[in-house]
Amino acid sequence: MQAVLVAPGVKDRKVLAFERRDALKDKDAVSGLVRAILASNPAQRSAFYVFDLAKVVDLFRAWRRGLPGVQPCYAVKCNPDPALLGALAALGAGFDCASRAEIEAVLALSVHSRDVVYANPCKPEAHLEYAAEVGVSLATYDSEEEVAKVKRCHSGCELLLRIKGPDGGDARVDLGTKYGAHADEVVPLLRAAQRAGVGVAGVSFHVGSGAANLDVYRGAIEAARAAFDAAAALGMPPMRVLDIGGGFVSGPTFDEAAAVINSALAQHFGDLPCVEVIGEPGRYFAETAFTLAARVIGKRTRGEVREYWIDDGLYGSLNSIIMDHYVPTPRPLATPRPGEKTYTSTVFGPTCDSLDTVVTGYQLPEMSVGDWLVFDDMGAYTTGAGSNFNGFATSDIKIYVAYSS
Numbered sequence: 318m319q320a321v322l323v324a325p326g327v328k329d330r331k332v333l334a335f336e337r338r339d340a341l342k343d344k345d346a347v348s349g350l351v352r353a354i355l356a357s358n359p360a361q362r363s364a365f366y367v368f369d370l371a372k373v374v375d376l377f378r379a380w381r382r383g384l385p386g387v388q389p390c391y392a393v394k395c396n397p398d399p400a401l402l403g404a405l406a407a408l409g410a411g412f413d414c415a416s417r418a419e420i421e422a423v424l425a426l427s428v429h430s431r432d433v434v435y436a437n438p439c440k441p442e443a444h445l446e447y448a449a450e451v452g453v454s455l456a457t458y459d460s461e462e463e464v465a466k467v468k469r470c471h472s473g474c475e476l477l478l479r480i481k482g483p484d485g486g487d488a489r490v491d492l493g494t495k496y497g498a499h500a501d502e503v504v505p506l507l508r509a510a511q512r513a514g515v516g517v518a519g520v521s522f523h524v525g526s527g528a529a530n531l532d533v534y535r536g537a538i539e540a541a542r543a544a545f546d547a548a549a550a551l552g553m554p555p556m557r558v559l560d561i562g563g564g565f566v567s568g569p570t571f572d573e574a575a576a577v578i579n580s581a582l583a584q585h586f587g588d589l590p591c592v593e594v595i596g597e598p599g600r601y602f603a604e605t606a607f608t609l610a611a612r613v614i615g616k617r618t619r620g621e622v623r624e625y626w627i628d629d630g631l632y633g634s635l636n637s638i639i640m641d642h643y644v645p646t647p648r649p650l651a652t653p654r655p656g657e658k659t660y661t662s663t664v665f666g667p668t669c670d671s672l673d674t675v676v677t678g679y680q681l682p683e684m685s686v687g688d689w690l691v692f693d694d695m696g697a698y699t700t701g702a703g704s705n706f707n708g709f710a711t712s713d714i715k716i717y718v719a720y721s722s
């Protein structure tokens with residue numbers, strides 16, 4: 318645990334740290350910590366996050382237990398907060414980066430370039446040249462044009478052929494409409510790399526973020542094996558990397574996914590024990606580890622209806638409502654009194670756009686300006702995509718780290 322406490326990302330973030338023993342067990346424990354933060358920081362009058370570092374440690378252990386043969390390469394896009402990146406680096410994770418800035422962020426934490434996979438099938442030339450400079454030399458592709466670009470900008474780079482996962486994963490965010498070679502494109506894309514003299518180290522896929530039908534991993538692993546065999550039939554050097562992407566959700570769903578993956582790996586890759594298997598989990602590590610506390614900054618009463626403004630919204634970290642289909646269920650920080658009356662309420666974000674509406678027709682007790690609303694499971698695809706619209710900067714939101722002593 319000491320290693321986590323000195324993780325560079327945690328120190329550099331100038332976070333205020335609170336010591337405690339275990340991962341926060343439930344919503345009451347989270348609320349208790351938020352109250353403690355506010356009690357000891359009376360000057361804290363704007364939205365902030367609590368980052369439960371011990372939860373990340375627990376999730377990392379659960380990953381190692383569930384998928385012992387799969388090295389997690391955390392998908393930085395999911396939440397690039399340096400405290401989270403630093404913790405995962407200290408725990409021994411690799412990283413999936415999609416741009417120069419993401420590569421810079423992890424290399425700044427002393428992560429070795431060989432522990433980074435440049436997992437964006439379409440890369441700007443300047444970013445590829447930077448990857449060449451710093452020695453990030455494993456990247457995904459799913460088009461012939463990308464092969465030519467890699468050859469031009471980073472000739473020493475090895476490729477992972479990104480294949481489209483099977484349909485039917487019922488994912489929260491489907492990535493297959495944008496990325497992944499179709500079955501009939503696999504051989505032409507392998508040939509393109511062969512002709513160009515660019516090495517293909519293996520295959521990657523992503524079944525979609527938050528996949529509900531976990532059997533989709535089995536189909537994707539089977540398709541990956543077919544691509545390995547196609548490369549062998551073309552006389553290419555044996556592939557050695559299988560990248561099973563992300564899509565994982567923490568909790569019982571992860572255990573189910575792990576069982577499917579372990580069984581499919583044994584079935585389809587059991588005869589290739591030297592293949593290195595990596596994954597690109599994002600949501601799995603980030604989602605439940607972050608809680609948002611937002612402050613009520615305005616109120617309007619219309620008969621029995623209550624309308625509130627809070628200081629984070631759809632242009633800030635709650636962009637996840639649109640981008641990630643997050644369904645907000647905010648709860649007041651104040652402990653509810655038995656039998657307390659609730660009102661049909663609307664909660665708006667702080668900007669002047671009417672789209673900036675967090676919930677409508679939602680039951681809340683009477684609240685006042687200066688009260689707080691707590692949003693759980695706010696770590697995935699939130700702050701990373703927030704904007705500065707109307708002068709409300711997502712980056713101004715503070716992060717408090719809670720960790721085990």
Ligand code: PLP
Pocket residue numbers: 392394395413436437492523525526527562563564565597598599600601
């Ligand atoms: N890898 C790639 C290439 C992605 O595009 C994404 C998400 O968009 C991830 C990994 C992380 O996915 P998740 O957060 O579902 O684990």
